Amino acid sequence: MAIGTISNVYPGGERPSGLPADITQRLVDAKRQQVVQPLEADRQELSSQTELMKKLNSVTQSVGDAAGKLNGPSDLKAYSASSSNGSAISVGIEGAPSEGSYRVDVTQVAQAHNHLVGASDGTDDATVTAGVTDPDDAAAINDGIEVSFAHGGSDYTYTTDSDTTLNDLASTIREADNGVQASAVNIGTSDSPAYALQLKSETTGGGSEQRITDTTGATGLQITDTNGNSASLFSGGTEQEEAQAGQNAGLTVDGVAYTRSTNEITDVIDGLTLNLREATSTEATIDVSRTPDQASQSMQAMVDAVNKVGGFIDQNTSYDPETGEAGPLIGNSTVRQVDSALRQTLGEQVPGTENQDLQYLNQVGVSFDRQGQLTFDAKKFEQALSEQPDQVQNLLTGDEGAMARLSERIDGLTNSTDGAITAALDSLDSRDSRLQDQIEEAKNRVQGYDQRISDRYAQLEKTVIELQGIEDNISQIIGGASSGG
Known part of the structure; x- marks a missing residue:
């Protein structure tokens, strides 16, 4: 009943x-x-603890994220650089450049040697206009053909067999360690496909080592029939064409001319990397100025993230002797581990700084006060960054720098596989x-x-x-x- x-x-x-x-x-x-009800009450309390631990994990991860933004040399650069013609030249900071303006004119950008090998179209024109209709048809490629070329100072040879297709040959060349990109490209139309073999140097520049040449040093491939039948690569004959010659970049900076094999120029203006994208019709201006506040803002964000963790811990581990009420995470060993890791990492001497003046974070304005709050003196930080940039970089960045060590310890707490909070x-x-x-x-x-x-x-x-x-x-x-x- x-x-x-x-x-x-x-x-x-x-x-x-x-x-x-x-x-x-x-x-x-x-x-x-x-x-039943005592067990349900226990589960409700357990659920509350779980939500708090998830919150602790989230705010702790924020510290690692903030530290990661201070862990590279470029994160501490007290300079900014801009280009008046970003479509032609972009600029990056890789050191400590001098403040001022630079006039840059790009006469030509570096480009990679690109070579086409196609089927004969029956004319003497060197332009490759014909190809095979199916790059996966082994019948379109002759058996026993050696395809040889030199690139980067080394010689390479690939031999076809009865099962070799154009895609197979391109894949074999592409996957080899020869500095050449290879692919079967359709130089025809979607309705009337004509696939040719394209070989492109992986490096730009007009030097001999960036070119794809035959065994005599002439541009192109050496194609040899190992069967002695004077056959070519494609069944109907083979044509070759230099689709694009390798070319060095040319530029002038404040009237001085430079030639480089790459479009990433790092040795013309100290502390700057120029990325060339296209030739300029008029001179571009590169402006460099000091911006120490950028690194200060990142450091302040890290300090705020640490204090957010500290506030969360204080709120949930407090004890009121008058009421006898205790925070839900009081006595929690994982919480103590998080608090200890942050305080130890931010207060200890940074390894590798023994031979320099700056060895502790408090020397650059980051320290705990008597209430346990992490404080940041931006003026002290910016002064150190201005007067001793190399020492600040060594203190904060690199594998043993304070920010890397902080990120590593945060990962040990929050890692989704074996972190302490996890x-x-x-x-x-x-x-x-x-x-x-x-x-x-x-x-x-x-x-x-x-x-x-x-x-x-x-x-x-x-x-x-x-x-x-x-x-x-x-x-x-x-x-x-x-x-x-």
């Missing part, structure tokens, strides 16, 4: 025994309160799974208890009714005997 329905069999909802009509409901509720979350998750099993088991016990007492009280009421019937019969017998006397 279901909970609460037993009273429906009695007039007015009263039990013959005189017990409350909802006696079984009361007992079941008491049982549930005794065996391990704590996994432990909480395991405890939650066990609690769910215990709650389910407790609910089953309450359900069984419900059935047992429902049956027991139903039997009790049945017995009471039977006894009442016997009592009524005895009363009738006694009454009849009295009236007959």
Whole structure:
């Protein structure tokens, strides 16, 4: 009989025994309160701890993200550089350039040697206009053909067989360590495809080592039939064309001419990298100015991230002696580990700085105050960055720099595989799974208890009714005997 329905069999909802009509409901509720609710309360507390640990993980990761923005030499550059013609020249800072302006004129950009090998179109024109219709058809390529070329000071040879297709040949050349990109390109149309072999140097420049040449030093490939039949690469004959000659970059800076094999110029203006994109029609101006506040802003962001972690920890590990209330994470070993890692890393001497003046972060304006807050003196930081840029860089950046060590320790706490906070979350998750099993088991016990007492009280009421019937019969017998006397 279901909970609460037993009273429906009695007039007015009263039990013959005189017990409350909802006696079984009361007992079941008491049982549930005794065996289920404590477990559910434990799980609710566990859920709250899990959410707090996730929040701790998030704010701790923010410290690592902020530290990562101070871990490269370019992150500390107290300079900015701009180009008046960004489409032709972009500029990057790789050192400590001098403030001022530079006039740059790009006469030509560096380009890579690009060579085409196609099927013969039956003319003497050197332009490659024909190719094979199917780059995966082995019948389009002759068997036993040696394709040879020189590049970068070395010679390379590739030989076809009866199964070689144009795509196969391109792939073989491309995957070899020869400094050449190879592909089958459609020089025809989508309706009338004509695939040719394209070989392109991976390096720009007009020098001999950037060119793709045959064994005699002439531009192009050497094609030899090893079968002695004077056959060519393609069944119908082979043509070659220099689609693009290798070319050096040419530029002038403040009237001085330079030639370089690459479009990334690092040795013309100290501390700057010029990336050439196209020739200029008029001179471009490169302006360099000091911007120490950029690094200061990144450092302030790191300090703010650390203080956010500290505030979170203080809020959730506090204790009020007057009320006896304790924070939900008080005594948590993982929380202590996070706090200790931050304070130790930011306060210790940085390895590799023993032979320089700047060895601690407090020497560049980053230190903990008496209240445990991390403070930042931007003026002190910018002064150190201006007067001793190399020492500040060594202090903060590199594998042993303060920011790299901070990022490494943050990763040890938050890494999704084996971080300390991750391990704590996994432990909480395991405890939650066990609690769910215990709650389910407790609910089953309450359900069984419900059935047992429902049956027991139903039997009790049945017995009471039977006894009442016997009592009524005895009363009738006694009454009849009295009236007959």
